Amino acid sequence: MKKFSMIALIILMSFIFIFSRCKQGEASTPELAIDSTQTQAMLPAYGGFENQVEWGKHIVTIGGCNDCHTPKKMGPNGPEDNLDLALSGHPSQMPDISINRKEIESKGLMVAGGSFTSFVGPWGVSYAANLTSDSTAGIGNWTEDQFILAVRKGKYGGVSGGRNILPPMPWPNVGQMTDDELKAVYAYLESTKPIHNIVPQPQPPVMAMKK
Numbered sequence: 078m079k080k081f082s083m084i085a086l087i088i089l090m091s092f093i094f095i096f097s098r099c100k101q102g103e104a105s106t107p108e109l110a111i112d113s114t115q116t117q118a119m120l121p122a123y124g125g126f127e128n129q130v131e132w133g134k135h136i137v138t139i140g141g142c143n144d145c146h147t148p149k150k151m152g153p154n155g156p157e158d159n160l161d162l163a164l165s166g167h168p169s170q171m172p173d174i175s176i177n178r179k180e181i182e183s184k185g186l187m188v189a190g191g192s193f194t195s196f197v198g199p200w201g202v203s204y205a206a207n208l209t210s211d212s213t214a215g216i217g218n219w220t221e222d223q224f225i226l227a228v229r230k231g232k233y234g235g236v237s238g239g240r241n242i243l244p245p246m247p248w249p250n251v252g253q254m255t256d257d258e259l260k261a262v263y264a265y266l267e268s269t270k271p272i273h274n275i276v277p278q279p280q281p282p283v284m285a286m287k288k
């Protein structure tokens with residue numbers, strides 16, 4: 078009889094223990110749910126901008142993409158962005174900088190062209206890409222995934238087997254944007270005025286060519 082009541086007591090204690098754990102679980106779940114809802118509500122959608130495109134435009138502006146991707150024109154204080162050609166890359170008709178490339182390469186220097194869209198350095202010559210929505214000269218036909226691959230992994234054309242994007246495109250930094258930020262940048266670029274400027278292909282280093 079004594080043995081029986083001992084067993085009953087152990088079973089009862091176990092029930093009380095399990096039941097109390099369950100109650101704790103129940104109590105904590107709704108609290109967590111409330112917390113995450115509050116956090117979501119507090120987060121401004123699109124970084125506080127009206128829509129995804131406006132947010133992307135803001136990131137492109139403060140991210141300095143125009144510095145290299147928009148040709149310059151002379152203003153009262155020197156070169157300024159030529160907004161008629163915004164983000165259209167190195168102008169196809171612009172002559173190359175006349176410079177001793179061998180000297181630049183051997184000294185590890187970098188020289189930028191007057192429009193700040195072409196760059197000479199140890200990698201050869203690179204030309205800032207056309208980022209407008211033009212379907213052939215720009216990135217109008219690109220998918221969001223292609224864009225993210227290009228800036229995250231530095232792959233030209235957003236193609237995984239493609240060549241590496243050359244300096245001075247700062248993709249190791251630009252690629253650190255969050256997915257949402259990159260998607261907003263993509264959405265903005267796809268909304269830009271298409272400019273049909275076919276950017277020249279890069280040139281290999283002259284020193285490497287002589288080897």
Ligand code: HEC
Pocket residue numbers: 136137140141142143144145146196203204205206207208224227228232233234235241242243244245246247251262279
């Ligand atoms: C310091 C100059 C510089 C800045 C700043 C810059 N880029 Fe670039 N970018 C380049 C150059 C030069 C290339 C072309 C390199 C090549 O041909 O390999 C390029 C290429 C790209 C490409 C690849 C295009 C293609 O057809 O594959 C993308 C996408 C791009 N840039 C996006 C951006 C965005 C977005 C920003 C701003 C957040 C930005 N870049 C800022 C210089 C720059």
